[in-house]
Amino acid sequence: MKHVAQLISGLALAGTLLPSLLFFADRITLPQVQFWMVIATIAWFASSSLWMERPAGK
Numbered sequence: 256m257k258h259v260a261q262l263i264s265g266l267a268l269a270g271t272l273l274p275s276l277l278f279f280a281d282r283i284t285l286p287q288v289q290f291w292m293v294i295a296t297i298a299w300f301a302s303s304s305l306w307m308e309r310p311a312g313k
Contacts, residue, residue: 270295
């Protein structure tokens with residue numbers, strides 16, 4: 256489960272970078288960039304909270 260969450264987290268993190276690069280290359284519009292970055296950000300927060308742990312007692 257932890258490895259799957261890490262994979263999804265990494266893909267979501269890349270998904271926050273890719274739309275801006277596509278916009279810079281004039282491949283997608285600004286509303287599309289905003290939509291995909293919101294989706295990727297939500298996916299990153301949801302998946303990273305599953306595998307990023309604090310040590311006990313902190």
